[in-house]
Amino acid sequence: MQSMRRNESGRGPRVMIGITGRLASGKGRMTKEILKRFDAEQIRFSDSLRYILDMYAVPQSRDNIDALSTFLRATYGEDVLAKAVEKRSLESTRDIVIIDGVRRATDMSTLSKHPHFKLVYIDVIPEVRYERSKSRNENVGDADLAYQDFLRMDSGEPQQQIESLKSIADFVIDNNGSTEKFDEQINDVLKQAIA
Numbered sequence: 794m795q796s797m798r799r800n801e802s803g804r805g806p807r808v809m810i811g812i813t814g815r816l817a818s819g820k821g822r823m824t825k826e827i828l829k830r831f832d833a834e835q836i837r838f839s840d841s842l843r844y845i846l847d848m849y850a851v852p853q854s855r856d857n858i859d860a861l862s863t864f865l866r867a868t869y870g871e872d873v874l875a876k877a878v879e880k881r882s883l884e885s886t887r888d889i890v891i892i893d894g895v896r897r898a899t900d901m902s903t904l905s906k907h908p909h910f911k912l913v914y915i916d917v918i919p920e921v922r923y924e925r926s927k928s929r930n931e932n933v934g935d936a937d938l939a940y941q942d943f944l945r946m947d948s949g950e951p952q953q954q955i956e957s958l959k960s961i962a963d964f965v966i967d968n969n970g971s972t973e974k975f976d977e978q979i980n981d982v983l984k985q986a987i988a
Contacts, residue, residue, distance in 0.1 A: 814915030
């Protein structure tokens with residue numbers, strides 16, 4: 794595991810890596826690779842949402858997560874989740890913070906003001922993402938999801954803004970190929986982002 798110096802302010806991580814992409818694009822896989830190699834911490838936008846759903850014994854389905862996200866942003870401001878992630882990131886004692894699930898321009902407005910923030914966009918076609926989603930079964934009902942239902946979820950409000958982040962990402966990774974090809978691209982990104 795590699796170690797690095799803190800950022801120039803002495804507060805927070807040296808590097809913040811935001812990872813974005815549509816459902817089942819490979820965000821978790823990239824995160825695992827970084828955690829394996831570096832003194833890093835993962836912070837997911839959905840962490841607080843999943844915690845709240847658990848508190849009220851509500852299943853962690855994509856629909857429930859999306860509904861709670863929409864409610865919180867409508868009630869407390871579009872940047873409420875980004876501010877929570879930013880706060881947790883700056884409190885981290887780790888060299889690298891991986892921010893999983895950047896989805897909106899408002900997320901970027903909050904996070905990109907940090908000079909040590911880099912955004913990685915993972916690009917994958919819907920058919921490949923559907924098969925990956927079914928096989929990993931991360932949320933209630935994923936394994937039994939029909940392709941049309943997957944496409945419906947993939948076009949839901951939280952997913953709508955993700956595509957626009959591709960043009961402003963610091964790095965774009967194509968994850969339509971093999972695991973080996975994906976890992977090569979992750980290595981290239983990490984060399985540049987953590988240099």
